[in-house]
Amino acid sequence: MKNKTNKKLIKAAKETVFYLFLTTLIAGMLLPVYFLVSLSFLSTREAYRYPLPLVPALNTKFELTHGERGYLLSVFDRIDKEYQTVLDTNDLEKMEIYIKSQLGTKITQEEIQVEIANLENSDQGSIFFVKPRDLLFNYDTFFKVTRDAVPALVRSIEIAALTILISLSIGGLAGYAFARYIFKGKDALRFSVLFVRMFPGVAIALPMVFILAEANLYDEPLGLSLIYSVGAIGLTIWITASIFMGIPESLEEAAQVFGASKFQAFMRITLPLALPGLAASAMYTFLGAWNETVAAIILTQFKPTFSVVVYQTLLGASGQVNLAAAGGIAMALPAIFFTFFLRKYINQMWGGVTV
Amino acid sequence: MTATKPVSLRKIWGKATPYLLILPVVIYYAVFWLRPVIAVIIGSFSDASGSFTLQNFVMVFSDENFMPALNNTAIIVVFSVTIEFFAALFLALLINRKFWGSSIFLFLTLIPMALPAVATGAMWITGLTAHGWINSLLYYIGILAEGDKIYWLGGLEANQFKLLALVIFIDAWQVIPSMMIILLAGLQNLPEEVKEAGYVFGGDFKTVLKKITIPMLQPTIQTAVILRLISAIQIWLIVVLLLGFGRMPLLVERIVYYHEEVPGLDISYQMAAGYTIVVSVIVSFTALLYLRASGAFKKEETA
Numbered sequence: 001m002k003n004k005t006n007k008k009l010i011k012a013a014k015e016t017v018f019y020l021f022l023t024t025l026i027a028g029m030l031l032p033v034y035f036l037v038s039l040s041f042l043s044t045r046e047a048y049r050y051p052l053p054l055v056p057a058l059n060t061k062f063e064l065t066h067g068e069r070g071y072l073l074s075v076f077d078r079i080d081k082e083y084q085t086v087l088d089t090n091d092l093e094k095m096e097i098y099i100k101s102q103l104g105t106k107i108t109q110e111e112i113q114v115e116i117a118n119l120e121n122s123d124q125g126s127i128f129f130v131k132p133r134d135l136l137f138n139y140d141t142f143f144k145v146t147r148d149a150v151p152a153l154v155r156s157i158e159i160a161a162l163t164i165l166i167s168l169s170i171g172g173l174a175g176y177a178f179a180r181y182i183f184k185g186k187d188a189l190r191f192s193v194l195f196v197r198m199f200p201g202v203a204i205a206l207p208m209v210f211i212l213a214e215a216n217l218y219d220e221p222l223g224l225s226l227i228y229s230v231g232a233i234g235l236t237i238w239i240t241a242s243i244f245m246g247i248p249e250s251l252e253e254a255a256q257v258f259g260a261s262k263f264q265a266f267m268r269i270t271l272p273l274a275l276p277g278l279a280a281s282a283m284y285t286f287l288g289a290w291n292e293t294v295a296a297i298i299l300t301q302f303k304p305t306f307s308v309v310v311y312q313t314l315l316g317a318s319g320q321v322n323l324a325a326a327g328g329i330a331m332a333l334p335a336i337f338f339t340f341f342l343r344k345y346i347n348q349m350w351g352g353v354t355v
Numbered sequence: 356m357t358a359t360k361p362v363s364l365r366k367i368w369g370k371a372t373p374y375l376l377i378l379p380v381v382i383y384y385a386v387f388w389l390r391p392v393i394a395v396i397i398g399s400f401s402d403a404s405g406s407f408t409l410q411n412f413v414m415v416f417s418d419e420n421f422m423p424a425l426n427n428t429a430i431i432v433v434f435s436v437t438i439e440f441f442a443a444l445f446l447a448l449l450i451n452r453k454f455w456g457s458s459i460f461l462f463l464t465l466i467p468m469a470l471p472a473v474a475t476g477a478m479w480i481t482g483l484t485a486h487g488w489i490n491s492l493l494y495y496i497g498i499l500a501e502g503d504k505i506y507w508l509g510g511l512e513a514n515q516f517k518l519l520a521l522v523i524f525i526d527a528w529q530v531i532p533s534m535m536i537i538l539l540a541g542l543q544n545l546p547e548e549v550k551e552a553g554y555v556f557g558g559d560f561k562t563v564l565k566k567i568t569i570p571m572l573q574p575t576i577q578t579a580v581i582l583r584l585i586s587a588i589q590i591w592l593i594v595v596l597l598l599g600f601g602r603m604p605l606l607v608e609r610i611v612y613y614h615e616e617v618p619g620l621d622i623s624y625q626m627a628a629g630y631t632i633v634v635s636v637i638v639s640f641t642a643l644l645y646l647r648a649s650g651a652f653k654k655e656e657t658a
Contacts (some may be wrong), residue, residue: 021449023458026463029532033466035488036478050504051491174380181373189377196388198639201591203631204387206624207394230388232379254362291471293592294607298614310473314480314596321481328477332470339469343462 036332040325041135043104045086047322048076053078059133060105064119065126071095071116075103104137138326142313146327149309153330155221156306160289162225164282167232168240172278174233175240176266180249192236204230205295212299219301229293232285237285239345243277244270280345283338291335307331403621414622424604430519431605432587432641433442435526440580442527443534448564450535452544461536468533476596479525483507485596508597518603522594526587534579539573542568569624581645588638606634 039047041056061076063083070090074083087098092109099107111131119127134140143149178186208227210219217223247270255265296305303314311326387403402408415421454460470478482489493499507521545568553563569576591608600612613627 019453022454022460025446026460029463029467029528031492031633032478032482032528033470035482035492036474039481039488048486050486051494052486052488054491054495066629089431143422147490170379170383173376177373177376181376183373184376189380196384199388199392199635200585200607200631202589202607203395203635204391206614206627206631207391207398207592208387211391211394226387228604232385251396287469293472294611297611299544307471310477311596314473314476315599321484324477325481328474331477332362332474335469335471335474336466339465340462343458343465 034333036325036328039322040138040329042319042322043102043133043137044322045075045102047320047325049077049079051079056135057133058135059130060103061100061128062115063126063128063132064115066119071119098135099131100137101141104134105131106134107131138322139330141328142323142330145323146309148304148315149227149306149327152304152306152309155303156290157226159225160220160286161303162222163228163232163289164227164285166225166355167236168278168282168283170229171233171236172281174242176244177238178237178241179244193237194235196230201227201231201292201295202298205298208295208299218299218301221303224296224299224305225289227299228285228289228292232288235284235288236281239281240278242275243274246277247273277345278340283342284345287335287338287342362497372617392407395479395628395631396580398624399632402625411625411629412632415633418609418626420601420604420609424606424609425513427519427603428590428606428637431526431590432584434519435530435587435590436525436580438523439527439530439534439583440576443538443579446531446535447538447542451539456472464532464536466532467529470529472516472592473596475525475529476593479593480596483521485509515603521588521597522603525593526590530583534583537579538572538575541572544575545571577646581642584641585638586644588634606630606637610634 035052038054038056039052042053043057043060046053057078061083063074063076065072065074069087071088072085073087073089073095074085076082077084086102087095089095092112095112096107096109099105099112099123115127115129118129143153155302174189177183178190204227208223212218212220212223212226215223217226251269251273252262252265255269256262260268291307291313292305293307296308297311300308310324310331313327314324399411400407400409402410408470471613477599481487485506487507489507490499490504493505494501494503508518549571550563550567553567589607591605594603594605595608595611600608600616609632610627610630613623613630617623
């Protein structure tokens with residue numbers, strides 16, 4: 001009996017240690033990401049406090065009293081745990097702008113007037129009030145203040161879509177050939193897919209400046225997507241080949257027996273079955289095109305991609321760290337979103353890890 | 356219709372199909388890969404007027420930043436790939452079992468790799484400044500006293516070593532989780548019986564690992580390491596975002612530097628082209644050397 005409980009205890013202890021270990025690992029991976037997210041929600045005032053608050057505030061606490069020049073506005077500081085004076089003014093507009101831009105808090109001049117009236121009617125020397133934070137203020141500002149952020153975002157999506165179109169149509173055909181036919185030079189082509197990746201992207205981007213300029217495609221979305229497709233095609237061939245291999249050829253043959261041509265059999269049978277896999281391949285291509293920065297820096301001038309815009313904001317980011325964080329998160333969100341959908345395929349690609 | 360055609364024509368058509376299917380890829384590679392590659396090779400051997408010269412390479416090799424760039428790149432590649440590989444292997448061996456919550460765990464490990472380079476940049480820039488989140492965190496958990504700050508990016512030449520260590524750490528943070536997943540996949544594809552046989556014949560964990568697990572994991576390791584080598588040589592963005600151009604010269608950083616920061620001059624294109632060739636040669640050479648050393652050419656290629 002005692003032996004049995006001992007074994008159970010040892011097993012429970014082992015489990016605990018294992019999950020503790022996993023938790024530490026996850027914390028190590030995600031803490032930096034958490035802090036970037038948290039920073040992107042902090043008000044400008046708090047983003048420059050040291051130490052930084054660990055979580056963004058959902059509302060802001062104010063204290064209003066009479067000051068020398070008008071009304072004295074104080075804000076509750078979460079680090080020092082006390083009200084700190086930030087403004088002494090009669091100017092409602094100034095108050096509104098300060099509260100919105102520095103404190104990231106929703107307020108209107110009418111609301112300020114109401115609070116002032118409250119103060120005047122009160123027999124106390126000061127009044128306290130709470131206003132909700134505008135949590136998306138940094139994101140809003142990033143897209144408004146950063147020149148080109150919105151058009152760049154649209155352009156990045158356009159480039160990714162074009163890259164998907166090019167690489168899926170060209171790479172998909174070759175992937176099908178790889179899966180269904182034996183032909184001369186198959187191995188050579190397979191090696192070339194690897195070889196193409198060995199030559200760094202920068203190396204192609206540099207001469208492409210002139211080649212694209214000749215074709216009037218420099219600084220155009222199509223030009224960049226042509227470059228991105230070079231890398232994407234290789235991956236697409238690889239993924240689509242494995243997808244088509246997974247669909248039995250006998251299905252196509254059966255359709256042909258019933259009178260369909262080879263092309264019809266492909267369109268009606270194989271393609272619908274391959275669609276989920278092709279979608280995964282498209283998402284991969286999207287990720288590659290969306291994340292790419294180096295070639296985009298070299299090959300754009302007045303029409304940067306979103307990643308270049310964020311890069312430029314960061315490079316000059318002696319200013320607003322919380323805005324830079326918002327830009328970084330805006331850049332990361334689609335990437336993480338698509339990775340979530342792709343996780344099954346990523347695991348498959350690496351040999352179906354089940355843990 | 357097809358029935359009336361001579362059989363031989365249909366046969367030829369059938370044989371031609373795969374070639375027609377791969378033709379677009381071949382043309383695409385020729386136009387958008389081979390052509391720029393040839394252009395940059397020619398560019399690196401030409402002067403401003405277009406005639407043959409070796410002057411560009413002389414300029415690159417005598418550039419005061421060339422040796423530092425080469426050294427820094429080499430240090431980053433050697434240390435980051437080694438550390439990442441062993442850490443990932445260690446973690447993969449520890450996690451190699453079925454457990455509750457594994458699918459969530461898998462997704463979380465993909466997040467660091469999924470982050471775009473600029474997002475990673477934003478993360479570490481905001482972390483490594485003196486009043487950033489790293490110092491704040493250290494303060495909250497009691498490592499840093501009040502008012503105490505670590506100047507992570509401070510100091511110039513004297514701290515090159517510290518800065519390199521930082522870059523290697525940042526790269527490791529991003530790469531280890533996904534490399535661990537690749538190795539984990541390899542571990543789980545190993546037939547259990549082989550390992551069991553190893554234990555039956557008296558091997559302990561260490562022997563089985565060394566004599567059976569690692570050798571059988573070889574193809575997986577090969578893929579993981581070669582992809583890492585290729586991208587580690589091309590690290591630059593995070594360095595430029597953290598330190599700006601020129602503070603820690605790297606080979607690829609020099610290419611972007613000459614293209615972006617000193618544009619318009621003939622010499623800048625020649626320098627950029629020269630550096631490009633140097634990087635390309637190093638990347639291809641390293642990849643081939645590694646493939647050769649790990650015995651990839653002896654076996655049937657399984658791409």
